[in-house]
Amino acid sequence: MGPDRAPPLLVVGYEHVAVTDRARRGGPMAAISTFFYRHPWAKLAALLLPAVLWLIVLYLGSIGGLLIYSFWSLAEFTGLIDRTLTLSTYQSLxxxxxxxxxxxxxxxxxxxxxxxxxxxxxxxxxxxxxxxxxxxxxxxxxxxxxxxxxxxxxxxxxxxxxxxxxxxxxxxxxxxxxxxxxxxxxxxxxxxxxxxxxxxxxxxxxxxxxxxxxxxxxxxxxxxxxxxxxxxxxxxxxxxxxxxxxxxxxxxxxxxxxxxxxxxxxxxxxxxxxxxxxxxxxxxxxxxxxxxxxxxxxxxxxxxxxxxxxxxxxxxxxxxxxxxxxxx
Amino acid sequence: MSRARAGAGLGLRVASTLVMLFLYFPLAIIVVYAFTTQSSSFTFPPPGLTLDWFGVAFAREDMWEAFRLSLLVAAISTTVAITLGSLLAGAVYRTRFFGREALTFIVLLPIALPGIVTGIALRSTLSGLFDVSPGTFTIVIGHTTFCIVIVFNNVVARLRRLSPNVVEASADLGASGWQTFRHVLMPNLATALLAGGVLAFALSFDEIIVTTFTRGGDPTLPIWIFQKLFRPRNRPVTNVVALIAVTVTIVPVLLAQMLARSSDDAGTGMGAGATSARPRGAIPAE
Structure with missing residues (x-):
């Protein structure tokens, strides 16, 4: 292998490093990932937030809404829902x-x-x-x-x-x-x-x-x-x-x-x-x-x-x- | 080992075969009656066989509308569930925080509790307390809720078996967080996401309990089939549509299972059996 062959290999190596380096510095994705690396709590919050909103607010919230309903009752004569808290619905069970x-x-x-x-x-x-x-x-x-x-x-x-x-x-x-x-x-x-x-x-x-x-x-x-x-x-x-x-x-x-x-x-x-x-x-x-x-x-x-x-x-x-x- | 492994006793073989037959016989019946010549009853054996019902079924615009709605709902729900489920898996994996145990329990609730709970809770709260008009949007909300856990289970299982060294090695070699995610994590998670996504899609496509409560006027395909159940005319049409519905879910699920087998975490994603395809002892203790 001649000595003239060696440098290009090295250059290729350098180029590769240079490319990854550029990608690391530039671009919004890189900026975001750097931010998250420096603030692990922010990263955790960002990962958790969507699912927590969905499961806690929407899902458990809905079950909470249902719980409220179960303490209301159906007015006997009008057939409308009477929104005063009562245990009468559970009693009817x-x-x-x-x-x-x-x-x-x-x-x-x-x-x-x-x-x-x-x-x-x-x-x-x-x-x-x-x-x-x-x-x-x-x-x-x-x-x-x-x-x-x-x-x-x-x-x-x-x-x-x-x-x-x-x-x-x-x-x-x-x-x-x-x-x-x-x-x-x-x-x-x-x-x-x-x-x-x-x-x-x-x-x-x-x-x-x-x-x-x-x-x-x-x-x-x-x-x-x-x-x-x-x-x-x-x-x-x-x-x-x-x-x-x-x-x-x-x-x-x-x-x-x-x-x-x-x-x-x-x-x-x-x-x-x-x-x-x-x-x-x-x-x-x-x-x-x-x-x-x-x-x-x-x-x-x-x-x-x-x-x-x-x-x-x-x-x-x-x-x-x-x-x-x-x-x- | 040798004696115990020599072979199953006759009784066990017969019992196992019978259980298998029990599982598959009804599916065979659906196929048979899709071809019967009778319009309003299901005599056995069928007096004759015909392909006519396929033509009748395919010509029904209301069937196609229901089919399209089911596809749409399943596609959106799966997409949202993949996003939420994998983010949650990423948060829960190797991080301790307040409420972590509670959260992993809550994510399981929509499939551990009877489906009717999710259905009636969403209906009474969204439509009853907040005046959200029921329709495609509310169906998607319901379906996404129980699909999250499917994706979550698949991704968490994969993350657990992914050596943390891989991520560290990537960082040591100078990759940024994004690069590690893009070139190291994603390729490793891809099949788990695909398997979870397919299972979520299938679950959404077939769902009827939650859908009954959250839907507006337009039926999804299972609701359409249910509505046709008690009509006396053109009954085999229901069987034809049933065959379509089964094919739409079975084929992708089967492919996903085959695919996931190579990485050995083929699970139902519903918890049940999620571990059964794994070799013994391959799951590191948490």
Missing amino acids: LEPANSDIVLRTLAMAAAVTIACSILAFPLAYYMARYATRRGRFVLYLAVLMPLWSSYLVRALAWRQILAREGVLYWALGKVGLDGVIDTLITAPVVGGASLIASKISLFIVFTYLWLPFMILPVEAALERVPGSFLEASSDLGARPWLTFRRIVLPLAKPGLIAGSIFTFSLTLGDFILPTMFGSSEFYLGQQVFTQIGVVGNTPLAAAFTFVAMAIMIVYLSIARRAGAFESL
Whole structure:
């Protein structure tokens, strides 16, 4: 390499430095970034401000507005909102017609959560323990896809499945069991005028819709259970059932709780499904929708919403204590 | 290891397969009935198959209007959510300040609380107390609120795994703050932003609960489908539109997941499963 070749290389190097240097000195972007470098507090404020305005002022502010509504009441004769502070709206929640709605919704949410946990476990366990790395990703996508296809579309599918002329009756008819459904829907609490108009169908569709929300966190929790734990348990003489109950289940608990946050919360606030399935008995979300949209009783709708919120906040704080947030 | 990994028992295999079938069977039903020849009922098996409903659906201007509104709302909400969510992630990452924990909890609330809470709170406060007329603007406000957390989760997850040395190295080599952002941070965050953005878009496109409360007169696509649900005529049209709606969200989400897999933080962004695609122990403790 001749000596005449060396300088250009150096010059190129210098040029590069010179370019970056120019960019550093000039331009508004550079000025701003220098300002933020010198004032880290200003940088933090600038980063935080938009989201804080949105979440605190707009979102929490709106919830605050709703809270005010819940302490107003609907004047009985005029049907207008009386803007004097009162607890009468909350008192009316204790009327059987209203408290029944809350209890019915809670029962449904609990039943759906339990059903989701039971259904989620085998698939989650298979994914976490036996699937190869690639297979697990494929299964993960397969669980995720229904979650990201429209919720309404999947509910629509169930109306077509559970209809009298639909595939369920057809399939059971083929094996001569279609009478089972008709017997089932005459059952006292869960039954209804038809399969679609029964609580059974509402329960099935809720369970179906929220199932992926349970599978994913349970799988994530199970994935973290070291295989050696299970081996140690069996080496110490535990039968599979005992290992499951004493080792797997406790370690999967944060995942189950994390999943249940979704299954519970989503059931609690849904008002679309109870209009598509089930009897004329109301659920919490449906009652909120009717009170605000049809009756115009925003205070009562607000009070119901705060019942749902209170339930979820209690639930979330229990979940947090149980370490479920690490599984989220 | 060997015995436990040898293979799943028959019972587990059967149960897993059944759960998978349960998840996908309804989607298959939607496809089947988009082609049925019946106009007002869904007999199984369908008496005949036809492509006519696609023509009928595509000719409906009201469907396209709803479709365009959904696209518009999803596009704006996603853009705003990406901005707010990534700024917030940048603030929370490696900085301690008063209220930090509370803020990371509040950002989660719009999806942890029932959607109806966001919907009714925004409606009663914006329209009831401040006379903001409901319409595209209020729908966007509602959607952005629950989309922020999706972007936030994705970006925070990425930032946590990005070595702080990279940023320091960039500064040591003489880059300005802006240059570090432009040439070091952005390329590293790009796929996380894309994945978060796609998920936020999909969530907004399909949303119906918050939308019901915040919308004005014009329906979004899910509202349009819901309105058609109880009409007895031309029922398969709803299935055709449903197929369109599913395709619009599924395809980008699938691509985003594939893309994010290379960087191993493919999450739903909704919290659930955000960690499941990661290799064990890859997440440094905070």
